[in-house]
Amino acid sequence: MHRRISPNFTYISSCVKYMIFLLNFIFWLFGGLMISIGFYAVYEKYQATGWVKLDTIYDVVLNISLVLVIAGLVVFVVSFAGCLGALRENTCLLKFYSMCLLLVFLMEMAVAIVGFVFPHNMNTFLEDSLTEKVIHLYRDDPDMQNFIDYAQQEFKCCGLSNAGYMDWGKNEYFNCSSPSVERGGVPYSCCINASDISSGLVNIMCGYGVQQESVAAASKKIWTNGCIEIIRVWAERNLYTIAGIALGAALSQLFVIYLAKTLEGQIDLQKSRWS
Incomplete structure (x- = not known):
């Protein structure tokens, strides 16, 4: 029946x-x-x-x-x-x-696997392929300038590669041979104390001339380490949190x-x- x-x-x-x-x-x-x-x-x-x-x-x-x-x-x-x-x-x-x-899920997994299994290789790839181009765009692209300033202030770093603050010598405005008043300097976002305590105003000249100083002298005024390495170390310290968020996003995608x-x-x- x-x-x-x-x-x-x-x-x-x-x-x-x-x-x-x-x-x-x-x-x-x-x-x-x-x-x-x-x-x-x-x-x-x-x-x-x-x-x-x-x-x-x-x-x-x-x-x-x-x-x-x-x-x-x-x-x-x-x-x-x-x-x-x-x-x-x-x-x-x-x-x-x-x-x-x-x-999208497979691409995310591929990037995550490469990032977790070969962190130093990805670090080197980012430094070699992006440093000069990102530094060069600093004054030409307002969005990139704001992004770099935010990253340098948030992660307390300067430049991108292992060269650190010396990366800014690749920018035409901060190059030591530049006719610009900023020659030999770095952006204010690299400075340890960019804001004046009394007035609260940002001192945009706080990083002027630091490329001509030694690392020891410059480290008293600015952050000297490159952002890519600092961010990699930060990611390793927060590995479980990042992995949990990534897993949650992956499971959500698989559910949909x-x-x-x-x-x-x-x-x-x-x-x-x-x-």
Whole structure:
């Protein structure tokens, strides 16, 4: 005896369907916000400098506002596919959505494995490939300048590589042979005490001329170690916290992929019932 199935019966779970829709709707709004902020930052930069250099891949990767636009666009498109795929019960969109999430997950795992297994190799790679380009962009890109200043103040470092504060000699404004008043100096964000205690104002001249001093003399005024090594040491000290956050993010992604694949299967079962 076969149990009779009600005409109103459906294999598709409303809970799974609307959970996917709601999660992706939130990320869709977030992606739109990222795009808006990124475009505004690009426009502001163009207004300030009159140009946006995009000659090489490094010009794109190191352009924070443009990276924000690209990342926002990816989040916007993928989450829109998840929203529409769940709402319209479209398996093609759901397959595209789950495939994109899987690719992002695999890339994250690859970077995490390389970072944890070969930390010194990654350290060397970042120093060799990014130091000169990032230092050179300091005065040319306002977003990069703000980012570097924040990193140097937050992690109490100066420069990027093992050369530390001497990295700033690669910048045309801080080079010792430069006609600039900043020649032989470093940004104020390298200074141990950049702000005047009485007035609270930032002394932007606190790092002037330190490249011409010995490490011992300079260390009394500025942080002398490069940021990449300092950040690596900080990451090792907070390894369990970082690993916990990464694991939580990875499990969340896998859970959403599972939901998408579950909904795909339910839609296929429902279609087979109609055929």
